[in-house]
Amino acid sequence: MLWTDVREDVQYLLLSGMDFKCAMKWVSESQGIHHLAPREAVCQIFTQVIHAGQLDETLWCRFVPEGFYTSAEGTLRLRQAKREPTPP
Structure with a gap:
């Protein structure tokens, strides 16, 4: 891979x-991971x-503070206003 x-x-x-196996298990369970990555990275992922x-399918998103969502949504609105592509 x-x-x-x-x-x-x-x-x-x-x-x-x-390790990879543990990371895959962590993201597939209902646990927060936002404290393990820089805020900017979490906002980019969001x-x-x-x-x-994919919010409903990404279980750890339930545990992230509201400010991360606000930042991500603001980024999407800004990209839409500028008609910039959003990476997949």
């Missing part, structure tokens, strides 16, 4: 020192999750 094929939330868990309509 290529690094670019790994979801960003899993990448940040791996960079925090977690932007992609919201754009893809």
Whole structure:
């Protein structure tokens, strides 16, 4: 598997020192991971999750403070206003 094929939330868990199997288990369970990655990275991940309509499928999103959502939604509105593409 290529690094670019790994979801960003899993990448940040791996960079925090977690092994791949544990990282995959962590993101598939109802646990918060926002404290393991920089705020900017979490907001970027949220932007992609919201754009893809995957909030319900991304279980750890339930535990992230409201400010992260606000930031991600603001980014999406700004991109839409500027007609910039949102990465997949």
